[in-house]
Amino acid sequence: MQLRNDMDSYYTSDEVIYDPNGGDMEGNEDDEPIPEFDTNVPKNITAVIGKTAKLYCKVNNLGNKSISWLRHDNLHILTVGRYTYTSDSRFEPINPEGTNEWILRIRHAANEDSGVYECQISSQPVKSLFVNLRIVTPIASILGKNEMFVDVGSTINITCTVHHSPEPPTSIKWLHDSEPIDYTSMRGGVSVLTNKAETTVSSLIIQLATPKDGGQYSCQAGEDLKPAVVKVHVLNG
CATH class of the missing domain: 2.60.40.10 (Immunoglobulins)
Incomplete structure (x- = not known):
């Protein structure tokens, strides 16, 4: 006993x-x-x-x-x-x-x-x-440096990864200058590809970049997770 x-x-x-x-x-x-x-x-x-x-x-x-x-x-x-x-x-x-x-x-x-x-x-x-x-502690990060430089007319490709999450986030939100990106706007050419796995990867693709596409982009993978941020500069040639 x-x-x-x-x-x-x-x-x-x-x-x-x-x-x-x-x-x-x-x-x-x-x-x-x-x-x-x-x-x-x-x-x-x-x-x-x-x-x-x-x-x-x-x-x-x-x-x-x-x-x-x-x-x-x-x-x-x-x-x-x-x-x-x-x-x-x-x-x-x-x-x-x-x-x-x-x-x-x-x-x-x-x-x-x-x-x-x-x-x-x-x-x-x-x-x-x-x-x-x-x-x-789940971490969201954007591949590359915290600033990106692209030429007018080129493609902006921003990739966000989410690490150390026991299960994939239900959704990943992309924002441009703190505003949700509208993928159905008249601008067109904006899309997101997301692969949910052990490490979730989401890529924001913006074709035919214009100066208006410059600014701060952020990737949000949940309310409790700090967003990942990158500054995009669109250069006139």
């Missing part, structure tokens, strides 16, 4: 029961199904800074055992069962009713939350499943 001493340490005590058929036996655990991890859960989690991170653990045949979440580097106990054992209220255990899921939810994720977490079954011996959490 596993006992806990305060918040951050463990000690164990063997519960021995007399066996009338001869000898001693340790509890009656041999008659119970053995708790096992369902390993079909993500072991590497990426979350955006300031957002909510969720770490998943599934256990079959839990029986009367309990589930704990710990920081693996310092063995600091975060949760036990449905209770939070840390003073940091951002950490919360979730066990949806009728499921074998034991989720560690971390609200307002911070850089210092990155690291290895341990989902632990209070069996004898203890069983552990490790999950790595990475906290990232």
Whole structure:
């Protein structure tokens, strides 16, 4: 049987029961199904800074055992069962009713939350499943220098990339001098090509550049993400 001493340490005590058929036996655990991890859960989690991170653990045949979440580097106990054992209220255990899921939810994720977490079954011996959490800050950037020089009549091609986003942004907005670009305007020749993948790439293409096309262009990949900016100069030959 596993006992806990305060918040951050463990000690164990063997519960021995007399066996009338001869000898001693340790509890009656041999008659119970053995708790096992369902390993079909993500072991590497990426979350955006300031957002909510969720770490998943599934256990079959839990029986009367309990589930704990710990920081693996310092063995600091975060949760036990449905209770939070840390003073940091951002950490919360979730066990949806009728499921074998034991989720560690971390609200307002911070850089210092990155690291290895341990989902632990209070069996004898203890069983552990490790999950790595990475906290990232999505970054939008425009390829090349922060100023671009093109000749009148040439093509302006501005490429924006979004890095460190756990999933592609729902949309990428292009602005010219802080105003949304109208791709259906009478000017014509303006288009956007976007490829959503691990790194999202969006290219703004403006054909037959005129002096009016000069100015500041920005790429916005979400409300929480700082836009990437480039200054375009259209030269008269």
